[in-house]
Amino acid sequence: MRRFALAATAAAMLAQPAAPAFAQQRGPASVADLAEGLLEAVVNISTSQNRGAGGSDAVPMPRLPEGSPFQDFFEEFFRDRGGNNQPRRVQSLGSGFVIDAEQGIIITNNHVIADADEIEANFSDGSKLKAELVGRDTKTDIAVLKVDPTLKQLKAVQFGDSNAIRIGDWVMAIGNPFGLGGTVTVGIVSARNRDINSGPYDDFIQTDAAINRGNSGGPLFDMDGNVIGINTAIISPSGGSIGIGFSIPSELAVNVITQLREFGETRRGWLGVRIQPVTDDIAESLGMARAEGALVAGVTKGGPVDNGVLEPGDVILRFDGRPVREMRDLPRIVADSPVGKEVDVVIVRRGEEQVVKVTLGRLEDGEEMAEGGAGEGEEGGAVATASVLGMTIGELDDAARAQFGILPEVSGVVISEVTPGSAAADKGIAAGEVITEIAQESVSSPQQVIDRIAALREQGRRNALLMLSSKTGELRFVTLRMD
Template identity: 45%
Template sequence: MKYLSGNVLVYKLALALLVLLAWSQVQARSLPDFTELAESNSPAVVNISTTQKIKRGPRLPENLQIPELPEDSPFHDFFRHFFDEDGNAPMPRDAKSLGSGFIISADGYVMTNNHVIRDADEVIVRLSDRREFTAKIVGSDARSDVALLKIDAGSLPIVKIGKSNDLKVGEWVLAIGSPFGFDHSVTAGIVSAKGRSLPSENYVPFIQTDVAINPGNSGGPLFNMDGEVIGVNSQIYSRTGGFMGLSFAIPIEVAMNVADQLKTKGRVTRGWLGVLIQDVTADLAESFDMDKPRGALVSRVLPDSPASRAGFEVGDVILAFNGDEVNHSKDLPPLVGRTPVNESVPVRVLRQGKTRTLKVVIGELPAEDEIRVANNEPKTSQLNRIGVTVSELTDAQRKKIEIDAGGVLVNEVDGAAAQAGLRRGDVITMLNNEKISGIEQFEKVVKKLPANQSVPVLIHRARSGPVFLALKITDEK
């Protein structure tokens, strides 16, 4: 066995230490420092709290009383939670929620999510210096989940707007917000993917990250390492209700476009083509004699749509839209949505093995109800004063309950309707002695119903046939 001399051993140990030190310095340089970014941008991030008035619910039917139960009974707390001793629901109360936002102009315009301020009766914006302002909702857009607020203040700190298109997968990003009400919490991660299409919204190409986002972060900014806002934190994917490593942000270009439209005209318009599309699979690509799967396959052309007027056909594969390549079907809706209405654009399609270019004049995206009608989907209503949501009957449903015409299908039941005994799946054919022909006429009848007076409602119920019920609305002043 050979032994190294003392000098050689010391030399080699010193060399190893130098290599280790250099490697640690390289590692340290590769990890980002978020301190300056967080410190400089936190003043422009705000906490948003909302209040919503919750009305008193229905009381128990007159012939039903809360049973006398011992206090240690599990049902005692259950009944006391929902009703008082007289069978009344609890008094009206305020429902509160929290979210985040950020200041985009020094004169007080604040951006946040639509779902943060939806149905709010009051919106309070709290700044980092603890000042609080009652905000005015300038406008909101459910499709993109963007809302614009205005507070009466000036010389405010603002964020710097960046470009999400310049983001790269794997790039570091940082979020500032108020998860669970903890103001100005900072979390960081990387960009996991770009251009994600979620089931709830096809017109937003979401940025996917692994930044920790929790309730209260919604509406807060997502920064790149240059301190620029490149997204608005909107939602997470979770099986538990908490963060699981999948968070999604609205690209800032989309959010700013929506905010500008809300500010200038109070509503948002989007381009519309009028086709139903699907992905081109490997088998479909082979059947269309394509070299590889790509594009958006047209499965239906809606009648009286821009696509039908431009000559689109079922079976066309859209390969490019206005010069932008369409590799997946999810690529097309955002491209169409951001195109100005009435603009004529070229669309390259593959039809029967040959490519051709069609010129289409982009229309305005209709309301969701109009799209459902065009797709032969049943029209639905919102929750109304009697406490039901209803939809039009399909041919199959009419055949099943043997109703040739008229009537509306009950989807949700609450309030006066639930107290009267209506159930989900009932078909309302007559209300207050007026025959119901459809949703619009039904809503008109509902608006005219007298308060504090019983009115007859005729329903058709599976296996029971037609049944009259007494409906009574108690309007609160």
């Protein structure tokens, strides 16, 4: 009997599925204690805007015949509604959180306080304080506010490390959805590094913790009570949460907030290049083992690297020790770097990896500067026009410049016609563009284009890498199949 019992037990154990290699953990039993300790630091942001008469959404009083029996009625109605050229006040609501109790510093979204004439912070105990704007950044949608800390004892929260957060980790959002007041929601990190095309530095944390209208500017906490994100945007056909919300990661926010507090504005690093993605075709044309990095498509005239240290056709792989895995990584890394800093940049140039040193300028000083400018090519050529790779090309003479409006500083070989359905047409090449380089060598005549393509074919290349210039000098790279 004993032997049978043991055998039966052993058989039952064998019949059970093997335990997974990782421990199964349920969600937190409760976040009540955590939320209780954080609610005081989260505020509701109330703003008001004075709008003068005649706004686009104002309804004018109808014109009535003199002496009409309805005249008194309509005059009273529109006077009460703020019509009849009376100024009106428009209010909006959002969220924010205190990060410095001694200085009275509050963080929120820029779009929460944009165009506001008055800003007020409403605390969980019902008290209210007037807030003033310290600084704002439209590119990351962050604003820094300040209240008088002598009027109320404040409680602050601190930023955590958003890089340490993992997909599937529990997070908690506190905010002011639909103007209801302090509301706590819990969910997980659904994804990281989301690009929702809202700005040049998109790198959002995606969460399914309920975020609704009015949550904007509120904090996203980890389970240690640290702020790892600023709730900013949602995807919602209905206007309510469908479990897709986005938060600015603390890694990106902290540097912006520090600059806004110190200077009242951002001071981002600036490299002064135009970039485009490295596709598989481009990587093959450049002899790279895989598609990675950011391809320099143009250099800003008068910018930090307008001294030849970087050239169109360079592929940036690392910047100041940080990897550039894809094109959109580079703007964020450069922007986070101090103005005036000399950094090492790892590039691939003409198939060889090398390190160059660049000194960063300030982005805000160079945003209005014109980009581009192609290198000068050699004069001469054996043919005036030619047909190659689905394009009709010709000399860039005065007649061609006048025909297509090409600026004097642009040099190369003009494309006068593109064959419909050709590989060139499929890549969006258009008449009036100028071929400035092929396989990173300058061309200035149709004959040089023919010779360069013939040489590439002799080398066994299947793609030709073309650098094209617009009529105003903006550069881009395109690869064309030669078979």
